[in-house]
Amino acid sequence: MTKGRLEAFTDGVIAILITIMVLELRPPEGSELSDLRPLVPTLLAYLLSFVFLAIYWNNHHHLFRVVDHVDGAVLWANMALLFWLSLTPFATAWMGEHHTDPAPVAIYGVVLLGAAVAYFVLARVLLRLHEPSSQLAIALGKDWKGKLSALAYAVAIALAVVSTWLALAIYVAVAIVWLIPDRRISRVMAGG
Amino acid sequence: MTKGRLEAFTDGVIAILITIMVLELRPPEGSELSDLRPLVPTLLAYLLSFVFLAIYWNNHHHLFRVVDHVDGAVLWANMALLFWLSLTPFATAWMGEHHTDPAPVAIYGVVLLGAAVAYFVLARVLLRLHEPSSQLAIALGKDWKGKLSALAYAVAIALAVVSTWLALAIYVAVAIVWLIPDRRISRVMAGG
Amino acid sequence: MTKGRLEAFTDGVIAILITIMVLELRPPEGSELSDLRPLVPTLLAYLLSFVFLAIYWNNHHHLFRVVDHVDGAVLWANMALLFWLSLTPFATAWMGEHHTDPAPVAIYGVVLLGAAVAYFVLARVLLRLHEPSSQLAIALGKDWKGKLSALAYAVAIALAVVSTWLALAIYVAVAIVWLIPDRRISRVMAGG
Amino acid sequence: MTKGRLEAFTDGVIAILITIMVLELRPPEGSELSDLRPLVPTLLAYLLSFVFLAIYWNNHHHLFRVVDHVDGAVLWANMALLFWLSLTPFATAWMGEHHTDPAPVAIYGVVLLGAAVAYFVLARVLLRLHEPSSQLAIALGKDWKGKLSALAYAVAIALAVVSTWLALAIYVAVAIVWLIPDRRISRVMAGG
Numbered sequence: 001m002t003k004g005r006l007e008a009f010t011d012g013v014i015a016i017l018i019t020i021m022v023l024e025l026r027p028p029e030g031s032e033l034s035d036l037r038p039l040v041p042t043l044l045a046y047l048l049s050f051v052f053l054a055i056y057w058n059n060h061h062h063l064f065r066v067v068d069h070v071d072g073a074v075l076w077a078n079m080a081l082l083f084w085l086s087l088t089p090f091a092t093a094w095m096g097e098h099h100t101d102p103a104p105v106a107i108y109g110v111v112l113l114g115a116a117v118a119y120f121v122l123a124r125v126l127l128r129l130h131e132p133s134s135q136l137a138i139a140l141g142k143d144w145k146g147k148l149s150a151l152a153y154a155v156a157i158a159l160a161v162v163s164t165w166l167a168l169a170i171y172v173a174v175a176i177v178w179l180i181p182d183r184r185i186s187r188v189m190a191g192g
Numbered sequence: 193m194t195k196g197r198l199e200a201f202t203d204g205v206i207a208i209l210i211t212i213m214v215l216e217l218r219p220p221e222g223s224e225l226s227d228l229r230p231l232v233p234t235l236l237a238y239l240l241s242f243v244f245l246a247i248y249w250n251n252h253h254h255l256f257r258v259v260d261h262v263d264g265a266v267l268w269a270n271m272a273l274l275f276w277l278s279l280t281p282f283a284t285a286w287m288g289e290h291h292t293d294p295a296p297v298a299i300y301g302v303v304l305l306g307a308a309v310a311y312f313v314l315a316r317v318l319l320r321l322h323e324p325s326s327q328l329a330i331a332l333g334k335d336w337k338g339k340l341s342a343l344a345y346a347v348a349i350a351l352a353v354v355s356t357w358l359a360l361a362i363y364v365a366v367a368i369v370w371l372i373p374d375r376r377i378s379r380v381m382a383g384g
Numbered sequence: 385m386t387k388g389r390l391e392a393f394t395d396g397v398i399a400i401l402i403t404i405m406v407l408e409l410r411p412p413e414g415s416e417l418s419d420l421r422p423l424v425p426t427l428l429a430y431l432l433s434f435v436f437l438a439i440y441w442n443n444h445h446h447l448f449r450v451v452d453h454v455d456g457a458v459l460w461a462n463m464a465l466l467f468w469l470s471l472t473p474f475a476t477a478w479m480g481e482h483h484t485d486p487a488p489v490a491i492y493g494v495v496l497l498g499a500a501v502a503y504f505v506l507a508r509v510l511l512r513l514h515e516p517s518s519q520l521a522i523a524l525g526k527d528w529k530g531k532l533s534a535l536a537y538a539v540a541i542a543l544a545v546v547s548t549w550l551a552l553a554i555y556v557a558v559a560i561v562w563l564i565p566d567r568r569i570s571r572v573m574a575g576g
Numbered sequence: 577m578t579k580g581r582l583e584a585f586t587d588g589v590i591a592i593l594i595t596i597m598v599l600e601l602r603p604p605e606g607s608e609l610s611d612l613r614p615l616v617p618t619l620l621a622y623l624l625s626f627v628f629l630a631i632y633w634n635n636h637h638h639l640f641r642v643v644d645h646v647d648g649a650v651l652w653a654n655m656a657l658l659f660w661l662s663l664t665p666f667a668t669a670w671m672g673e674h675h676t677d678p679a680p681v682a683i684y685g686v687v688l689l690g691a692a693v694a695y696f697v698l699a700r701v702l703l704r705l706h707e708p709s710s711q712l713a714i715a716l717g718k719d720w721k722g723k724l725s726a727l728a729y730a731v732a733i734a735l736a737v738v739s740t741w742l743a744l745a746i747y748v749a750v751a752i753v754w755l756i757p758d759r760r761i762s763r764v765m766a767g768g
Binding site: 007008011012014015016018019020022023025026027028031032033035036047050054057058061179 | 197200201204205208209212215264267268271274275278279281282285286289290293295296298299
């Protein structure tokens with residue numbers, strides 16, 4: 001019950017965030033195809049954030065499939081994750097307009113890093129409630145992928161001062177790593 | 193379980209998209225009935241997009257009624273569909289303001305075509321997981337309606353350069369074809 | 385199943401509509417309490433629309449409690465209702481800024497009337513699928529309240545030309561009539 | 577059934593409110609890190625409101641876990657709570673821009689107080705439907721925390737005229753009190 005309402009609330013917030021970003025895509029004044037060209041960076045920033053939010057939804061979905069019970073600390077750890085994710089539209093809009101300036105690109109990375117850390121904390125808080133032999137503990141394992149992603153974001157934030165393209169390349173690379181399906185999880189889901 | 197949360201997330205995103213478009217309907221400065229006249233094309237563009245999103249919701253709904261299981265690829269194929277649908281408010285707003293210019297009318301068609309192709313891919317990815325004798329395989333059949341719709345959108349995009357009215361007529365015609373209830377599906381649902 | 389997803393989608397759309405209207409409540413430039421005064425008509429218009437949408441949600445909720453099955457026509461009748469309701473934020477914003485001008489007040493009534501007619505059609509389409517002895521048929525009865533509300537809206541639209549205050553008084557009166565709990569329904573729900 | 581749809585609708589509205597506030601966080605014109613500095617009060621106001629809405633969601637969640645049945649009066653008491661919560665983005669935006677002026681800070685408190693009173697009324701209306709020995713009656717108890725919070729808001733509203741910082745400190749203090757987990761509830765949830 002509790003778990004169900006937590007999942008539903010999270011789904012609601014992520015669904016809203018993923019669609020609210022479209023509001024940043026303002027139609028151009030003119031009506032020529034070439035009037036769309038200045039929007040291309042904004043559209044690509046939107047696509048990148050769409051993929052990130054979709055990855056979080058997918059991971060959250062997988063995570064809670066193996067969760068048995070939750071407590072108040074889990075609710076608040078989940079809220080912290082949602083707070084960081086809720087900053088995505090803001091960071092996306094700023095970076096979409098200034099993708100060659102260090103500050104907006106670095107701040108985008110800070111939001112990604114914040115969300116990654118919040119997700120890590122959420123997983124730890126959940127592990128505290130479950131046996132080491134539980135499905136959850138096995139599924140999470142050492143979570144190298146999550147830890148390396150956070151590290152990659154930290155590196156990208158520092159690199160944004162040197163080259164925004166390098167930082168953006170790291171953001172895209174992390175997204176691609178998460179897009180490649182995890183064979184173990186696919187196996188579990190086929191049986192779901 | 194997995195299927196349920198996928199459906200709920202999709203419902204959430206489509207519900208938000210269908211209502212977010214209303215924000216484009218800005219009340220006019222003046223307070224005369226005649227002040228509404230310039231809004232008529234925007235209102236009609238909104239109505240058309242409302243019907244398209246409603247058709248996708250209906251079809252998604254019917255499709256997942258006969259789905260037995262999903263995997264990671266299905267989640268991502270579904271996300272791709274949602275991404276294309278999420279561009280609808282943008283395309284609607286641009287076309288609503290410039291319905292006699294080729295570019296906005298053609299771009300609207302590109303979004304419709306992208307969504308149609310994404311839906312087609314989603315159906316194929318689902319078929320891969322189901323037996324040829326499954327309810328899903330039978331319900332999808334040869335999917336002539338879906339294939340012809342995609343073809344019609346492609347034709348309309350090309351025609352937008354010649355006549356935006358012709359392109360708009362095709363968009364409306366495709367919507368009407370989908371609005372006419374499919375007798376087989378109605379039969380299935382009456383038993384639901 | 386089908387009914388469940390229809391209810392969830394409707395809940396989603398109404399929840400979004402009821403909150404999207406808040407975006408019209410722009411904080412004033414100044415920071416004095418008196419700066420809020422020009423917002424009072426907008427706030428009252430928002431409150432009125434909030435109550436109307438809440439009434440529709442309540443009625444939809446009660447209606448579908450006694451629905452046994454749905455078909456494609458029900459889905460589309462429900463979509464038509466949602467379309468009319470989705471025009472509420474627009475009509476509310478226009479009336480909130482011009483509550484002493486006939487056109488915005490009359491258009492607000494047109495949206496209310498459209499929603500009332502769509503709800504009536506939805507109920508008829510549902511009745512077609514149910515026995516005259518079904519819970520649904522008994523609960524709907526002759527639906528005097530619904531028919532009289534639609535009539536009242538029509539009268540208010542006509543009266544808006546003479547006096548916007550008279551029209552507004554009718555809108556408020558209809559809302560109050562629906563707010564008074566229906567003893568029969570309360571009885572049914574206590575057992576739910 | 578009824579309870580389920582009421583919870584889902586409430587979840588939807590709160591999820592939308594909590595994310596809609598992000599729209600107030602407009603990216604700055606410039607692209608320097610220092611361009612973010614004027615946004616800090618807005619961001620902090622957003623964080624405070626995020627926590628308040630999260631607390632209401634948590635409390636609503638806990639409250640309805642022990643609710644057995646609802647009636648029409650509960651639906652309307654719940655709607656009144658949602659109405660007050662829906663004013664949060666407006667009050668947050670105004671206070672975010674003018675956090676050193678009495679009126680916006682006091683109005684923010686009025687919205688918090690309105691929500692607290694509406695929540696109190698909702699709890700009373702629910703108690704009316706349940707036995708004094710019910711789980712609900714035991715869980716609510718004397719509700720000192722709720723009553724003191726309302727009192728604290730009233731004091732803060734009055735103090736806003738003297739010092740906005742004092743009022744803000746009270747808002748933050750109340751939020752922290754609610755963030756500290758309630759041991760009894762945690763125990764109940766661990767078994768859920």
